[in-house]
Amino acid sequence: MNFQPTRDRARRLGLRLFPRFLPSLFPSWFSDVMRRSQDRPQIVSQDFHGQSVVFLKAVLVMMAILATVWAMHRNVTSRWIHEVPPSLAVSCLMIQFVLALVGLVLSGSTKKRDQRRQRRAAHLLPLIRHHMAAYALQAQGDAELRRLHQRHSREFDVCLREFLNNASGQARHHLSQLAGNLGLVEDWKHLATRDHTARTEAIEALSLLSTDLGVPALEALIEHDSTLVRAAALKALVNVAGRENLPADRCKMDLPALFRATISSSLLVRVLLASDLRCHAHSLAQNGIPQLLLAERSAGPLLAALEMIECWRYGLPIESLHSLLHHSNPRIRAGALRLAPLESLHAGSNGAWTSQRQAVRSNTESLVPLVISGLLDSDVTVKAAALSAAAGLNVPSTLPLIEHCADTADQHLASLACLALATMGPPGRAILNSKIHGANARLAASAVESLASVQLANASAFQA
Amino acid sequence: MHYFSFIDYTAIDILVHRVYFFFESTIIFYVFAINLIYFLLTVIAFLALRKYHQPFTTAERELLMKSPLMPKISLIVPAYNEAATCRESVGGMLRLNYPNYDVVVINDGSKDKTLETLVSEFRLYKSSRVATGTLTTKPIRQIYESSDPVRLIVIDKVNGGKADAINVGLNVTTSPLVIVVDSDSLIERDALFTMVKPYLEDPDRVIAVGGTVRAVNDCDVEYGLVKQIRTSHSHIANFQSVEYLRAFFGGRVGFSLMNCLLIISGAFGLFKRDAVLEAGGFEHDTIGEDMELVVRMHHMWLDKNRDYRIVYTATPVCWTEVPQSLKILKRQRKRWQRGLFESLWRHREMFFNPRFGIVGMFAFPYFVIFEMLGPLVEMLGYLLTILGLMFRIIAPEIAILFFSVSIMFGIVLSISGVLLEEFTLARYPSWRHSVTLFISGVLENFGFRQLLTIWRVQGLIDAFKGKKGDWGAMERRGFNVVKKT
Numbered sequence: 001m002n003f004q005p006t007r008d009r010a011r012r013l014g015l016r017l018f019p020r021f022l023p024s025l026f027p028s029w030f031s032d033v034m035r036r037s038q039d040r041p042q043i044v045s046q047d048f049h050g051q052s053v054v055f056l057k058a059v060l061v062m063m064a065i066l067a068t069v070w071a072m073h074r075n076v077t078s079r080w081i082h083e084v085p086p087s088l089a090v091s092c093l094m095i096q097f098v099l100a101l102v103g104l105v106l107s108g109s110t111k112k113r114d115q116r117r118q119r120r121a122a123h124l125l126p127l128i129r130h131h132m133a134a135y136a137l138q139a140q141g142d143a144e145l146r147r148l149h150q151r152h153s154r155e156f157d158v159c160l161r162e163f164l165n166n167a168s169g170q171a172r173h174h175l176s177q178l179a180g181n182l183g184l185v186e187d188w189k190h191l192a193t194r195d196h197t198a199r200t201e202a203i204e205a206l207s208l209l210s211t212d213l214g215v216p217a218l219e220a221l222i223e224h225d226s227t228l229v230r231a232a233a234l235k236a237l238v239n240v241a242g243r244e245n246l247p248a249d250r251c252k253m254d255l256p257a258l259f260r261a262t263i264s265s266s267l268l269v270r271v272l273l274a275s276d277l278r279c280h281a282h283s284l285a286q287n288g289i290p291q292l293l294l295a296e297r298s299a300g301p302l303l304a305a306l307e308m309i310e311c312w313r314y315g316l317p318i319e320s321l322h323s324l325l326h327h328s329n330p331r332i333r334a335g336a337l338r339l340a341p342l343e344s345l346h347a348g349s350n351g352a353w354t355s356q357r358q359a360v361r362s363n364t365e366s367l368v369p370l371v372i373s374g375l376l377d378s379d380v381t382v383k384a385a386a387l388s389a390a391a392g393l394n395v396p397s398t399l400p401l402i403e404h405c406a407d408t409a410d411q412h413l414a415s416l417a418c419l420a421l422a423t424m425g426p427p428g429r430a431i432l433n434s435k436i437h438g439a440n441a442r443l444a445a446s447a448v449e450s451l452a453s454v455q456l457a458n459a460s461a462f463q464a
Numbered sequence: 465m466h467y468f469s470f471i472d473y474t475a476i477d478i479l480v481h482r483v484y485f486f487f488e489s490t491i492i493f494y495v496f497a498i499n500l501i502y503f504l505l506t507v508i509a510f511l512a513l514r515k516y517h518q519p520f521t522t523a524e525r526e527l528l529m530k531s532p533l534m535p536k537i538s539l540i541v542p543a544y545n546e547a548a549t550c551r552e553s554v555g556g557m558l559r560l561n562y563p564n565y566d567v568v569v570i571n572d573g574s575k576d577k578t579l580e581t582l583v584s585e586f587r588l589y590k591s592s593r594v595a596t597g598t599l600t601t602k603p604i605r606q607i608y609e610s611s612d613p614v615r616l617i618v619i620d621k622v623n624g625g626k627a628d629a630i631n632v633g634l635n636v637t638t639s640p641l642v643i644v645v646d647s648d649s650l651i652e653r654d655a656l657f658t659m660v661k662p663y664l665e666d667p668d669r670v671i672a673v674g675g676t677v678r679a680v681n682d683c684d685v686e687y688g689l690v691k692q693i694r695t696s697h698s699h700i701a702n703f704q705s706v707e708y709l710r711a712f713f714g715g716r717v718g719f720s721l722m723n724c725l726l727i728i729s730g731a732f733g734l735f736k737r738d739a740v741l742e743a744g745g746f747e748h749d750t751i752g753e754d755m756e757l758v759v760r761m762h763h764m765w766l767d768k769n770r771d772y773r774i775v776y777t778a779t780p781v782c783w784t785e786v787p788q789s790l791k792i793l794k795r796q797r798k799r800w801q802r803g804l805f806e807s808l809w810r811h812r813e814m815f816f817n818p819r820f821g822i823v824g825m826f827a828f829p830y831f832v833i834f835e836m837l838g839p840l841v842e843m844l845g846y847l848l849t850i851l852g853l854m855f856r857i858i859a860p861e862i863a864i865l866f867f868s869v870s871i872m873f874g875i876v877l878s879i880s881g882v883l884l885e886e887f888t889l890a891r892y893p894s895w896r897h898s899v900t901l902f903i904s905g906v907l908e909n910f911g912f913r914q915l916l917t918i919w920r921v922q923g924l925i926d927a928f929k930g931k932k933g934d935w936g937a938m939e940r941r942g943f944n945v946v947k948k949t
Contacts, residue, residue, distance in 0.1 A: 085489050085496070086866070100876055267665075275530065452611075
């Protein structure tokens, strides 16, 4: 039987408990409440389970405290305070006071324990490292290490993760087996600690184990309720997928699947994985991204994919991008337009410098009509993206349109247009100079500011 | 002394006793209820902080620092007569760890040299930037800007109050996220990462995030950043440190978990700019504009049946100078109580209204019954006990019991706040500071708390009278700046 609390069930229960005469007394209020509760989006928080557990625990703690208060009132305080309210209050106070005292003692002892652990680690780590190195080199058996693990599991765990991170080949395989035999892999899989740093290290350690052990555990962690754990698991899987060519039967998630999982996740996951996925940008551009761009219907993942490609700053040959420039959603059109300058840079990895240059030029020419259509778009976001694309491509034929944008009433767009003109070399700067002497004071100021900022940027680049 | 023979004085006596004990019992149950709710919130806070308090690792922070995907943040800093501290605090704000942010200081017609100090210290030029937002504000005189990598924008405007200054900042900036910071506050170096974390985790639903505010008095400050955390030499400042810990860790974590957080401190809060513009910006007419905005956002979003989250996050810390003189403290507390009343009164429609879910049925009534009327009930309790003693309605032992119970409840709650800090964030490095805080947690209940109660009642009376607010300027001692070698 499914006992998962759902909004529907709660509502049904609420309706059953709701007195029948109330709707007739307050008809408008009742119908309003019901309509709103039905209209409300049925979104259950991602961490609904976790939050429920916290509340349940808190309620249990409170019930235990109240029961103790009641017991104390009945058996102790009511004997010398005969009034019920003060007796209850004094009982409650005494229990809380004891709890606060226990907390104080615990707080002090925790600080002491941490200090003791630090001292012990400084003494033990070199010893464990010594034995572990000998074991990795197969110069000694695991008896001593087992003994050390039994006595000092915390320090042992730290050392083994350190070694797995640095060892390779046979030594890593050997250490993986040791981790499996000592039950550490199980601890890592279940993330037995609340400390996020230790959790991340455990996930990294899982990715360093031989794939039979590590990959299934990592795949399970993708569903974890903590975003940071999910991100760490995805990151570890990306690293595994990049390092080893895994057969499909051993690894359910290949690189395109990981990319898809990333862009369907929250912004935090995307930010944390962007640089790891960037290492596989070229292979993803051939297999993964084009299919995704063509197949994806919802705007969220599409936008996330475009943002991700933009932040890679790679010239990638993605034909399917062109179809997105005619997408009905202006934000997607803008996202695709912002990629245009990067797309133009793709010139193939082979061939002489001159032929690569030629390729870039032809790419640029093919993109010009798209940028022009962007500049003529009615949406401001698309226009702004087209302005930055035009500046990046540096196409003189777009200059009149950019100048037109500079003359618009929208100040934000006008300043973007000025900046684009300032980056487009002498023809753009000439237009800006004419604006400086024009009648529009605000545009003149914007022109001066754009010229100065481009000059500053050039100077700092030259210095660098 | 029975003057009239036709009156049954025994019956009157019994009636008086009954009425008296009814009130006294009600007050004791009230104190009992508030104590239990606080304690439940503290337990929730403890469990939630242990579960959800996950600061970024060093590697993750480096990735965030390098990522162009991080959303742009504008720090909006309203300033009025802040020449003494603005150099240090704005300098600190420009040195934060975050890849994509700018600082927007709004000089709200200061009468001192705030603007001149900022322009000369940060070498600002007159900018062509214009306001693109839709909020109605007092006119802008001039916008200044720096050409540094982390841009500083200073807006000089006609005086219009703190809310108006923030609204001008919202109009000028184009960043999707804004953090409202007091100009006399110092932000921790990594605070923006932790502040933006709830938004990064759920960008579609999170519309506001509250951070933690702590007392900076007597901490060492270097280059606008808190270098050494310590308790103050002033007892009044330490009492407030404990009070802040109790308020932030005890209450807000629990409310945030239930998505019914009604207060995000005006000294340090992150908002989605679009959401604030949609809500109509900060309200000019109210003194507690920070709370009013958050309550209004709840009101509007629930009214439109939209899914949203307003959360509190414990890690990002903003250090602020708390008043060390009773005169300033009195003014501040009266203002806060007035702000609370105004915010709740404006949105009284939400009170025990099931249409507004847990906000209407729990958070709002909690704030009305316990936060707004709390001081009134506490004072009534003291008065009744004194009157009872004077007219010999109650025995002295009962009066002593009442006072000691009330004081001990306060002590337990203060210690719980300090303990929460010790078990979760543990910012105070030395055990000496922890002990000082514990002692302050005990001592504040002997006189200081009662004083606050009186001031809060006065604030409530001011609110009933309809007294209008001002900027609430505070005499600055300045930060404890470490000598630069």
